[in-house]
Amino acid sequence: MSRIGKKPVAIPSGITATVDGQTVSVKGPKGALSFAVHDLVSVENTADGISVQPRDESKKARSLWGMSRTMVSNLVVGVSKGFERKLDITGVGYKAAVQGKKLNLSLGYSHDVVYDIPEGITIACAKPTEILVSGIDRQKVGQVAAEIREFRGPEPYKGKGVRYSDEFIVRKEGKKK
Incomplete structure (x- = not known):
């Protein structure tokens, strides 16, 4: 039951x-x-x-x-009420900015990643290292947040990348001599 x-x-x-x-x-x-x-x-x-x-x-x-x-x-x-997902960006020079209907991400690549914001979704960047994805459709909000995170997922050694704000990254130690 x-x-x-x-x-x-x-x-x-x-x-x-x-x-x-x-x-x-x-x-x-x-x-x-x-x-x-x-x-x-x-x-x-x-x-x-x-x-x-x-x-x-x-x-x-x-x-x-x-x-x-x-x-x-x-x-x-x-x-x-609506739904929202908060993403954090960690890394030197990594940042995000909203320009019209596009999200511009600098994630350490040789080029900036430009993400088109879909209909019914609002993206806000209070700080250059925080992204707030909000909307009324829970599935769509989660999908957009997952697509943004996928551009540069968090890595376990330095913790650099895009992660959910409530996500815990298990850190690895690295090489020893």
């Missing part, structure tokens, strides 16, 4: 949620999102909020149950 899936998703005031067949649409102050739930899971709008139940007791239906509830919950949180 899914402990997450049992709880209905509460809908706060100021947010409207509609269930049309297998599609859940949510509108709020930050925007509108929708999610198509898998056919093995049933979705209905109740007095408590949006409840998700598996259609049968198959392993696939039970595994999709909790995931579908979490996806609907992410829609509600996204249109009300």
